[in-house]
Amino acid sequence: MNFTKMHGLGNDFIVVYGERELPAGADQLAIRLCNRNFSIGADGVVFILPSEKADFQMRIINADGSEAEQCGNAVRCVSKYVYDHKLVDSTDITIETIGAGVQKIEVQVKDGKVVTARVDMGEPILQGLQVPTTIDSDQVVQHPIEVDGMTFTFTAVSMGNPHCVIYVDDAIHFDLAVWGPKLETHPMFPRRTNVEFATVQNRAYTDMRVWERGAGPTLACGTGACATLVASVLNGYSDRDSIVSLKGGELFISWNETDNRVYMTGPAEEVFTGTIPDLA
Numbered sequence: 001m002n003f004t005k006m007h008g009l010g011n012d013f014i015v016v017y018g019e020r021e022l023p024a025g026a027d028q029l030a031i032r033l034c035n036r037n038f039s040i041g042a043d044g045v046v047f048i049l050p051s052e053k054a055d056f057q058m059r060i061i062n063a064d065g066s067e068a069e070q071c072g073n074a075v076r077c078v079s080k081y082v083y084d085h086k087l088v089d090s091t092d093i094t095i096e097t098i099g100a101g102v103q104k105i106e107v108q109v110k111d112g113k114v115v116t117a118r119v120d121m122g123e124p125i126l127q128g129l130q131v132p133t134t135i136d137s138d139q140v141v142q143h144p145i146e147v148d149g150m151t152f153t154f155t156a157v158s159m160g161n162p163h164c165v166i167y168v169d170d171a172i173h174f175d176l177a178v179w180g181p182k183l184e185t186h187p188m189f190p191r192r193t194n195v196e197f198a199t200v201q202n203r204a205y206t207d208m209r210v211w212e213r214g215a216g217p218t219l220a221c222g223t224g225a226c227a228t229l230v231a232s233v234l235n236g237y238s239d240r241d242s243i244v245s246l247k248g249g250e251l252f253i254s255w256n257e258t259d260n261r262v263y264m265t266g267p268a269e270e271v272f273t274g275t276i277p278d279l280a
Contacts, residue, residue: 004081005040005271008073010219010248012271013060014040015081017048027065033276034063040274043215046074048081054094054102056082062214069099070160072121072222072251076268079105080114084270100160114268121223121262124230124255125158132162132190141234147182154183155231159262161213162193163227167235171199171207180211196224200237207245219248226262229253 004015014033023029030045044062051057058078060068068074079093093105104120128135133156135143140156145164154164164183168174174197183195195211208228210221225244232238233255240255251266 001276002273003040003276004273005042006046006077006081006268007248007271008076008220008222008266008268009246009251011071011073011221012042012219013044013046013074013077014042015046015048015077017081017085017087019047019049021049022047022059026059026061027067030061030063031065043212043218044068044071044074046071046078048078051096054096055088057096059098062212063216064214066214067098068161068214070097070223072119072159072224072226072264073220073266073268074222075103075105075119076117076222076266079107079117079119080268080270083107083109083114084112097160116265116267118263118265119222121159121226121264123260124227124262125160126156126230126234128156131156131158131193133193134188134190139234141231145183145186145188147179147186150179152179152183155234156193157227157230159223159226159230161223162189162191163196163224163231164189164193165196165198165228165231167237168197168199171197171209174209176209176211176217180217184211184213194221194224194227196221196228196231198228198232200232203237203239204241205243205245206232206238209247220246220251222251222264222266225251225253226264230255230262 047059049057107114128137128140142153198208210224254263
């Protein structure tokens with residue numbers, strides 16, 4: 001099995017193209033390959049598969065073996081892969097996901113290679129039970145949540161996968177390792193959740209750090225950046241167009257008032273290629 005190591009702002013993936021369907025034992029394969037000390041190392045394995053609805057389908061297996069419904073950084077990497085490897089000949093690309101349907105991507109090309117991609121991330125889901133949370137409310141905004149004697153307030157957003165956005169005084173130095181896993185697995189989130197800690201610097205710039213469900217602390221999260229922008233608009237903290245700064249770099253996020261869709265623009269990079277000798 002051949003693979004390509006790719007990343008979007010440091011959120012890194014082992015990208016596999018050529019399978020006809022998700023391989024049996026993909027969960028255990030991802031656990032083995034994503035180990036940074038004993039294998040290739042990554043936040044997840046991304047399989048580029050055939051699709052009847054789009055140019056390709058994307059399936060994402062996290063480092064812990066769980067499957068992600070969607071991933072904004074991964075979809076940019078997939079778009080770069082299929083364009084750079086001449087699997088498509090248009091700069092307008094469609095990718096099918098299991099959680100956010102078919103996504104439309106417009107890639108920007110320099111010297112025949114994709115440098116950035118603008119992704120239509122779809123409409124945010126705000127209804128509490130659909131995110132999902134255990135809260136039956138049209139919107140979950142600044143809702144209290146208690147863990148280990150500490151009370152936070154969070155805003156819930158789904159971008160095809162669940163997010164819990166919490167505003168703190170200093171997101172850059174916030175202790176992700178302590179609070180991230182406890183909030184990810186809190187009973188208020190039936191399918192666990194991604195956790196974003198955000199600090200709004202001004203109406204067009206927000207610092208965010210993320211604990212990703214199934215992967216832990218990552219350098220970037222595209223859906224998390226989108227969820228953070230949506231949450232900031234709901235709370236009155238941000239304009240609808242904003243830069244979200246992550247540990248690995250910046251994403252430009254826009255929540256269009258006309259069509260209610262969120263658009264994400266950012267880079268994707270190919271790092272190296274290799275061969276996995278044994279799937280057993």
